[in-house]
Every structure is written in C-alpha cells, then in structure tokens.
Amino acid sequence: MKPLESLLKVFVQLHPEDAARAFETLDSEERHWLFKSLPSRIALALLQRISPHAGAEIVAQLEPAQAAKLLGRLPPRVASSVLHQVDPSNREALITALPQDVSRGLLALAQYAPETAGGMMEPRVVSLAADITVQEAISAIRQAPREALHYLYVTRRDGTLDGVINMRDLLLAKPRDPIAPIVRREVTRVPDVMSSSEVVDLMGQKRFLALPVVDFEGRLIGVVKQADALASSQAAAFENLQKIVGAGADERALSPVSMVVKSRLPWLFVNLVTAFMAAAVIGVFEGTIAKVAALAVLLPVVAGQGGNTGSQSLAVVMRGLALRELVPGSRKQLIYKELFGGLINGVAVAVVTAIAVFAWRMAAGDSVLAGSGLSLVIAMAMVVNMAAAAISGAVIPLILQKLGRDPAQSAAIFLTTVTDIVGFAAFLGFASLFMSWIV
Template structure:
C-alpha cells in the first residue's frame, strides 16, 4: 500500500476498511510514516478519511494533517469532533495554531478558540496537553515503539486509553522496559491513582495532591477523554500559590479582589447592566400599556398577570441554567444548538401543558369562568414554550457572537419572558373579551 495512487478496487476496499474499522485503521497508520498515511488518506473521500483520522493519537493526527493537501486538512479539522480538533491544535505552537484557525470557517474557528481557552487557575490551564497516551490492546513491543516515536524526556509513566480516548490506566516506564516484548500491555497496566477534570479549580487539584502523593496527575474532559497531564512542577507551584491565597484570606484579603473591590469599581461593573435592565423593564411596561383598556375592564387579569410572567421566568431560568452549564462544562458546543433548542422547546411545551392544567383548575375554582381559564391556559403554554426556547437560544447566540453568556443572558431572558408572557396573556384576553364580559 505504498504506491502513490491506489487502484480503484484497492481504493474501494481501503475505504470500506476505514469506514467499518476506523480504530484498526488508526493503529495501522500509527505504525507507518506520516507521509505514507497521508498518501493513503488522500486517495479516500473526506468522510472515510475523517473516521480514521479522528481515531489517531493527537500527535500522529497532527503529523498526518501537515502532510495532507491543505483543502483536505482544513476539512478534517473543521468536521472532526471539537474535542479531537482541540487535541490536535494543542500539539502546536501558538503561531501555527492561529494560522490553521485562520483557514477555517469563522464560526468553527470561534468555537475551537473557545474550547482552547481555559479559565485562569483551572486544571486545563495547568496541564501539558502534548502528552500522548498508549492504546489499550497493544503489546509491550508496540508500546515501546510508540514511546520511541513520542520522544519525550522525563517520562516516568504513561497513561492508557481505550479506542474512544477515555482514560483506563497507567503504565510505569520501568515495567515497560522489564517486561517481555510479546506481553499484552494490559498485563502491566495499573489503575489510575487519581485524576482531575480539565475544569477543576486549582484548589481541587491541590486537594487531590494532598490526598495522593503523585508526580503526574492525568486530566480528563467531561466525557472522560484523556486531554493532558499536570506535571510535578506545576503541582508544586499550585500548592505554593494556594497556600499564599489561604494566608491572604486569613487577613481578610480577597485573592481576586472581587469581594473587596472599591464601591466605584463595583458601580462601574454593575451600573451599565442595571441601566440596560431598566430599558427592558420599560419595554415590558409598554406591552402592558397596549392593553390598558382591557385590564381596566377585567380586573381579574391584573391579578393573574404575575402568575404567567413568574412561571415563564422560572421555566426560562431552568433552561438557561442547563444550557449555560453545558457550555461551561463543554458538554455541548455551538454546532449542537438544534438538539439543545429542540429539547428545551419540547420540555417547555410539556411543562407548559402540565402547569397550565393546574393553573386552569385553580383559576376555575377562584373565578368560575371557563373563558378566563381558557385565556390563562393558552397564555401559560405559549409563554413557557417561548421561555424554553429563549433559555436555550440566548446563551448560544451570545457565545456565537463572541460574548460571555454569563454577562447578559439573564437580562435578555427576563425581557423575553416578560414581553411574551404579558403579550400572550393580554392579547388572548382581548380576543376572548366578549366571552369574558359574560362571565367575569
């Protein structure tokens, strides 16, 4: 398979192998020169090459990508799972990484930059992402050959992952060197003493170190995939910094000065958003004013108006919290927005129907008006459906346009839920006015 171009029959057979057995294909590619693997992938359609390329170790995937035609390399980087693309990009120095990101679609590049940027003082920022694990199922001889390809100094142990890249164990270099070459790697694989999530704060990393005297702490993402290692030097630095922060806390100083910031600093940060919130409140008030005559005619509407707005606000806050958590923990990315929005819309609809049934029963007992029950039931379903949609869409749209979802999501969501809740309730009441006149 080292010819420059594959014959049609051989190319079809290789394509079938890549599609059906991507992990086996990845093992074969990892055992050959990157240029040879790149030639074989170049002869395949992008969708077939992508399956095998995603299964490669990050360092090999980078070497192969650099040997591919630029158009195909960009396609693989853009279409791969974000965690795979980020692992490959993490192997690069900042300048070439930015060059590759610049070749991508702006939306894809924005998403990958967000995944690459860990917050300060978290495990992801402390780790070395260029540490390559061994695959489970290989022999000691294959593991030693893989170690030679990695060519990293100062290694005392290597970590073992399954075909999906999830951390399964560790192998000490001494055990690897002294074992028979035909021995399965699983026979000398030891359990992992401890690990950290890439989003764990520094204090959790320090706490783990205090419980387990280790020199290297593996780091995994939210799906359990191995993403890097925190070395002993970084662990010691984290302990020293955490100790100094504890000393500052003892004398009443905030480490980041947020709690003890000056009043002027607090006003500077908070006042603009309070002013924006005031404008949105006036917008909601303007919607209510459109139906002033209807409210004056049916005073029961004024009593029930906060019920609709309050329930839709709570439903929207739930959807917002779940979506924000997914974005922050990297469980979801921008490309998952249809699934997230669809799920929250369906959830809002079902919850709206359930809450509307309870509300309708309570309103009937209170008012004995079927027309008023119909108004609040319809308004409740519409407003809670809209709340679910807004709770999912607002943070995703803010992230899409490069804004921090935590900054303005709640203000925008409150505006949407209030406006939709007021408009739906009072608008439907206006349509049902003749029936309301007969009963209320």
C-alpha cells in the first residue's frame, strides 16, 4: 500500500485541481481513508479545491480538534462555505474548538447566506486610518500581509469606510503630509446583504479588481474579489442550468452515484406523473386515433415544435430574470411579446407543415379532401401549441418566482407537461371535429 499512497500524494501535490475532481468521485469511506493518509499541507490544498459539500463530509469524519486545525488554516471564505454544509450539531463543536479570533471571523461570515456579498467576501482586508501621515501609511502597507492588500482603503477610527487612495498619489506625496487630502471619497461600495448576482453585475460594469463590502453602519468588513465574483457567477449559471432540467444544484460531472440518485430521482418521478397526464389525454382520443393511423405518426411533430418554442421562450425569460432586465411593470409586455411571437412563428411553421402533410397524404393515395382536412388540423394545432408554449415558457418561471421558489427549479419539466398536453389535446381535438373530412 505504501507505493500507492506515495503516488496519490504526488498526484495531489502536483495536480491539485485534477486531484480534487477525482477525489469527489470516490465514495465516503475512500475519501476518508485517502484524506487521512495525506500530509496536512497537501490535505489543506485539496480541501480548498473540492466542493463545500464534499469538504463538509470530510470535516465531519475527523476529530473536532483536527478538523478545527484544518479549518483555521483555510481562507475564511472557504472555511465558511464548508461550515455552511456541516450538520448544525457538529458545527457547534467545530466552532468551539477553533481559536477565538478565527471562530469570531467565521461566525461573522456564517451569518450571511452564500448568495450575498457578505457570503462571498474575503474578510481579510487592510485599511489605513484616515488621520495618519504618508510615511505611516507606507510603513503600514509594507507590514501588511500581501493577501490582505487589495486597494488602499481608508477608514475612520470607528471603522467606517472613508475612501480610497491611489498608489501614485501616495508615493508622490511628502512623507510628513497627512493622507486626508489625497483620499478619494467617491468610492463604489456594496452592502453586505446585496445579492451575489447584483455584485457580479456591478463588478462587470465598474471593472474593478475588488469591491469593498460594508455593513449597515458603513464599516468596512471585507472585499469581494473579481475572481470570486466570476466563480460565483459561473457556478450560479451552471446550477440554474442543472435545476431547469431537474438535476441537483450541487451535483458535479464526477459526483458519486448516491448523489445522482438523490438529486435526480424525485424529479424523475414528477416527470413520470406528468407523462401519464399527457398519456391520459391521448387515451381520451383513442377512438379517433384508431380511425386515422396517420394521427399517431404526426403527434410527435406537434409536441416537438411546442417543446422547442417553449424552451426558446424559457431561455430568454431566465436570462431576463438573471440579469434583472425585467423592470417592474414589464412582465405584461413580456407575455404579450411571447404570445405574438409564438403566434407568428406558429403560423409560419403551420403553413410549411400543412404543405408537407398534404404532399405526404397525396403520395399515400388519400383523397384531396382527406389530405386537406389533415393538413388543416395539424396547422391549427401547431399554431395553438406554439402560442401556448411561448406563453408557458414566459409564465412558468414568473409564477415560480412569485411563489418564492427558484425560477429555474425544474421549469423544463413543467414546460414539457404543458406543451405535450396542449399539443395532444389541440391536435386530436381538431381531428375529432373534422373527422368527416379526414376519413
């Protein structure tokens, strides 16, 4: 076993990112065995790169003293993310075992939700007092830890953010001059409760490397770094993509099978129920289908076009919600836009579909009346289904948001249900009405 352990240690040491991805594919016992066999320095590097969920599982299996030692050496934001995933009963023991200064910082971070500026900020930040001289400011910068230096923020004695200093202005000023005259007080800041999506948007507009985070009283409590904001934005985008189709937000490409089953199976059962609902609609028109076999052939065409139309609408609306393009009062305009867009596209697709169906039935030897009747039926069903799908793609995420749920939460499953049921009902319903033409 010794050569294998040595090989694993070298792999983690030389390729920590790849090792983290491979580590998450192991089951719980294998993770625990491997983690315990690693030197603390390498284990720490691995713990920084794996997902908070996997990190919490590891921490929960360690002795509180050993786990606290590791958490204390992690960057505070990473440690806070791991603690968020730890069971509350174990979390208290871990925080108690931490040094007081570390636990105080983690507790301050733990009060923020992960999707807020406070939850994604780096609390280690160096600031300069507003009443010191240029020479004292330069001396303080030289003594500060490099990882805590972002911009040269200036604070008053009570900790409130006063402004920022340009490094060029500081170096060109006379050593004995106070820094107050060169402080730029118009500095962009974000409140600690601002949502992470708003922080990402603001950082994209300002193109800063970091944004200062202040509390309710204006005290500087941390910074959000550009790399962290970008990582948060990417993670949120992929989580929404997974949730739209009913996969778990925490699932990764190489996650264990247990997580795959736990996150996907409930929504697969929901999808199964909705599939039976669509099948029940077909069952109502079983006699109609028995008279004209061509109806069964064309059913997927109607449902498929509705599904594609709804997916297009859903994607655009989800983008609008994510980027806050939908201002108050614009939702009615959005629904009308999708309705008319769906109707116009439906008419265009319906004409082409009707021509194709008519040609097909003529080639099959049907009469002109029968071919025309079937073409008319599928054309009308196509217009109805595509218009309904466009509206559903817009309305479903808006309803989920109104109910306080994530707009992305399995929206595609609900959308597929609507398009299938409306498509089948419209197509077979029109076929029943015009049966005398079709047969």
